[in-house]
Amino acid sequence: MGLATSRRGFLRAASGLLVAVALPLKTRAQDAAAEAAVPAAPAVPPGAFIHVAPDDTVTVIVKHIEFGQGPLTGLATLVAEEMDADWSQMRGALAHADDALYANLAFGMQGTGGSTALGNSFLQMRGAGAAVRQMLVETAAEAWGVPPAEIAVARGRISHPSGRDSGFGAFAQAAAQRPVPAETPLKPPEHWVLIGTDLPKLDTAEKSDGRAQFTLDLYPEGVQVVVIERPRSFGATVKSWDDADARQVAGVRAIRQLPQGIAVYADSTFAALKARAALKVEWDLSAAETRTSQALMAEMTAAAREAGRTVEESGDLSGLDAPGVTLLQAEYSFPYLAHAPMETLDGVITLSDGRAEAWYGCQFPGLDRPAIARTLGLPVEAVTVHVMLAGGSFGRRAQGSAHFAIELAEVAKAGGNGSYKLMWTREDDIRGGYYRPMTVHRLRGAITPDGRIAAWENVIANQSIVAGTAMEMMMQDGLDPTAYEGSINLPWTFGGHRVAWRRVDGKVPVLWWRSVGSTHTTMATETFLDELLEAVGKDPVQGRLDLLRPDATRERAVIEAVRDLAGWQGSKQGDRGYGVAFAKSFGTYVAQIVEVESRDGQPHVTRAWCAVDCGIPVNPNIIRAQMEGGIGFGLGAILHSTITLGENGAVQEGNFDDYPTLRISEMPQVEVTIIRSDEAPTGVGEPGVPPIGPAVANAWRALTGQRTRALPMIQAGGVV
The missing domain is CATH 3.30.365.10 (Aldehyde oxidase/xanthine dehydrogenase, molybdopterin binding domain)
Incomplete structure (x- = not known):
């Protein structure tokens, strides 16, 4: 499809340590400064939170969307602290939609909001980092024939007084075969090295040089760009429409009525917008808000x-x-x-053989994924939502109604098998309620x-x-x-x-x-x-x-x-x-x-x-x-x-x-x-x-x- 590598593909291709640790919300260590052992983790599949690669890099899979507020950096800091990793080896990636793995502990489902990202993940991600560190230490001790207590970890290096020294990557595969520890002590605050320091954000360089992928950057092969003519009065519905002029615009594939309005499907954004401007739509205001x-x-x-x-x-x-x-x-x-974030609402969805795959800045995957499934008449398991970086939100992407996810699914439902890129213009955004x-x-x-x-x-x-x-x-x-x-x-x-x-x-x-x-x-x-x-x-x-x-x-x-x-x-x-x-x-x-x-x-x-x-x-x-x-x-x-x-x-x-x-x-x-x-x-x-x-x-x-x-x-x- 010409898209950036998916998280699924990344995990398939990786040959390192993949570990998941999930912790209950309330523990004795709720007082974050307390020296407390983390309780036993519920059973979850591997690969949920941390990937240690052969080249020593540590990628933290972050369950909260990143739109500038810093969870990629903040949660990676917690993992790095407990792993005793060096900041230069840390990476961050956004998790796909999966409530079972990535529920916000404050919400009970996957989602970002209420300034909860760091607070609700503070113990969870520290526990994950501590568990990975212990698994690496035990693996190194076994390989070197020494007691684990003699192993030291600092700045991403595992060492022993005998002179043996290694990065994380050398032991990643073997460590992945070990069971996740039932209890792992967390570092007391007086031993913190990274928490509380001014660390550079992990995503700044990629956002600065253009490597970062936002939904606006995604144009799969054969994708149809879709824009929708919506009513200017909230609650109005389509009374009649004439698309004769719009269909004359070069590059227009189809014009369809959706519950949200009249949708133009085209080969390019330019063609879609030009055709939308040529539409003639009469709106029924009988149920609309018409007051000033x-x-x-x-x-x-x-x-x-x-x-x-x-x-x-x-x-x-x-x-x-x-x-x-x-x-x-x-x-x-x-x-x-209005929220008016720099990146307006946009999304890509592919429908094929009874499966749907979507890419967009999804703030509430726990609501959006089932909404897409319901709209398309699919089981939730047949829907994959890839959470993309977003150019701001300020609450706009946190939708209790899941209205954008539903609109994206309606576009695919009307179009059938294929790839579609739904675009909101700035005017759509400001006037869209x-x-x-x-x-x-x-x-x-x-x-x-x-x-x-x-x-x-x-x-x-x-x-x-x-x-x-x-x-x-x-x-x-x-x-x-x-x-x-x-x-x-x-x-x-x-x-x-x-x-x-x-x-x-x-x-x-x-x-x-x-x-x-x-x-x-x-x-x-x-x-x-x-x-x-x-x-x-x-x-x-x-x-x-x-x-x-x-x-x-x-x-x-x-x-x-x-x-x-x-x-x-x-x-x-x-x-x-x-x-x-x-x-x-x-x-x-x-x-x-x-x-x-x-x-x-x-x-x-x-x-x-x-x-x-x-x-x-x-x-x-x-x-x-x-x-x-x-x-x-x-x-x-x-x-x-x-x-x-x-x-x-x-x-x-x-x-x-x-x-x-x-x-x-x-x-x-x-x-x-x-x-x-x-x-x-x-x-x-x-x-x-x-x-x-x-x-x-x-x-x-x-x-x-x-x-x-x-x-x-x-x-x-x-x-x-």
């Missing part, structure tokens, strides 16, 4: 003004209505947001005459992401925790507080967006908190420290660390405003301070400081990169990005000219400090995003007095 963003926002605002279902409540809320208190109120509105939900927060806070925050209430109205999808299992008693996460379990001490959710159903498809609910909840809660602190005459940083619960030690550490890193001297210094914000998301604690100046009456962020506590910092280089990337991603969204539904509910934006994100000239100078910790590691792919928005809004208010109540901050009419 303004109308939808009005509905959301009205919902937030109702009581909602309580999701968290404690203390005395009577302070909200008590005589003599000062009551502050605010409503925050958040628009739909699956946005961060439109959301409204209504906050009330009561301040007593002596300057205490007596009560706090937050009512959140938005659409559920998981309702009606395969991920509906995440709902708890009809509540979608991703809709309001980041608004509960706050570390602040209030006299009383209540958080409520109002579910507002709609026809605009929504999806997780990088850091999910915390993107809007942190913006609302941290800006409102800042206003309350201002009302009682408190410094934003010291006021937060004073409000912390006594047990909030990790929260205190990051706030104090970012205060010191930024050299905090107050919220306004000359022509610069300074803002602070804190968020805990996905188990990771992040505090940020920004410096903002006014340029032509609009906010420009010149500097940003960030403190992060993500438990054991496996690779500080990746942690800093993810914090920097999260700051840039979040900053672009809060300054510029919005999805607008116009006449008949049609999305107005289509590309980066009208859906702008952050430009290089707008990226601030960023400094990151990492809190050293012996807590179990947590994720960093998302937690850098939530604090940046409120930090900027707080700085802008300190500088100009303007409150941010709606996003984006910079709109056609100026600052909101």
Whole structure:
């Protein structure tokens, strides 16, 4: 087919050590710093996680997709540490779809999301590395006729005091015949050599020189390129269509109606797009969402003004209505947001003799593989999904509905045996839905005459992401925790507080967006908190420290660390405003301070400081990169990005000219400090995003007095 070698072919051709070790999620070593033996591993086929080749290279098979967040490097670090390998010999490869081997221990199925990749694999991959090391040591000891206890391993070399010395590869084949050890001690932290050091990412060189293979690079022999004409109004269906002009385009193979719209099959992307532009399609809008963003926002605002279902409540809320208190109120509105990763959705699928094989940046193989099988009427065992590198996701590829996998299968189902490459253009991507939900927060806070925050209430109205999808299992008693996460379990001490959710159903498809609910909840809660602190005459940083619960030690550490890193001297210094914000998301604690100046009456962020506590910092280089990337991603969204539904509910934006994100000239100078910790590691792919928005809004208010109540901050009419 002209594709890069598959993982299956790689394993078939290899002649080295192939080993699998799977560990249960909860063990005594859940405290990652503990010296604990790994329990016996469940029986799994060989070749799942580690391949040691005759040339001494060690390839780690990674069960999480790599789209820039670093699991190829992070999980390889864990294996290398326990094997005592040299970093130069480490390699990484993505696992194919197989729940039995590669289930995310946090999900129970194969998938990447929620910043779980490193945390849920921390013990599993260390255990695999330790087992391989022991198997190699025992093999070398047997070959040399010495006790295993006399064997040393360092920097990828196996040695004995007698002078014998070898790389891993020489013993790989023999070691592969040994049983996987039932118990393998893990290295204590004081013996770590690689964990906690700045290691270069394994995939940087290949991505830089073009060797890395993305789905866009795949063009199997005889492949047909497919694009689909979809409705501009969500929920619309095909009423009639005329393809006479489209069929005249050279290179067009076929034009077919699919459940998703009208699909053009052609010999090239150019021909497919030219033919699609020539289609004449009339859409039935009777079941479509035809309201404008303004109308939808009005509905959301009205919902937030109702009581909602309580999701968290404690203390005395009577302070909200008590005589003599000062009551502050605010409503925050958040628009739909597209993910807009650099690589849009695309996939290759081959259908032949009752089998299907697909290649694409698949974030949830555990959902996508069975979805492809159901659509094609095949058993799951007849479907192979190769997980490719992806050019970003930010949540776009994490689809509870498996809608792209289904669409890919529909293309093959309609076309029959053959190879097909389904392409989404940038316009398809921006207008295709699956946005961060439109959301409204209504906050009330009561301040007593002596300057205490007596009560706090937050009512959140938005659409559920998981309702009606395969991920509906995440709902708890009809509540979608991703809709309001980041608004509960706050570390602040209030006299009383209540958080409520109002579910507002709609026809605009929504999806997780990088850091999910915390993107809007942190913006609302941290800006409102800042206003309350201002009302009682408190410094934003010291006021937060004073409000912390006594047990909030990790929260205190990051706030104090970012205060010191930024050299905090107050919220306004000359022509610069300074803002602070804190968020805990996905188990990771992040505090940020920004410096903002006014340029032509609009906010420009010149500097940003960030403190992060993500438990054991496996690779500080990746942690800093993810914090920097999260700051840039979040900053672009809060300054510029919005999805607008116009006449008949049609999305107005289509590309980066009208859906702008952050430009290089707008990226601030960023400094990151990492809190050293012996807590179990947590994720960093998302937690850098939530604090940046409120930090900027707080700085802008300190500088100009303007409150941010709606996003984006910079709109056609100026600052909101």
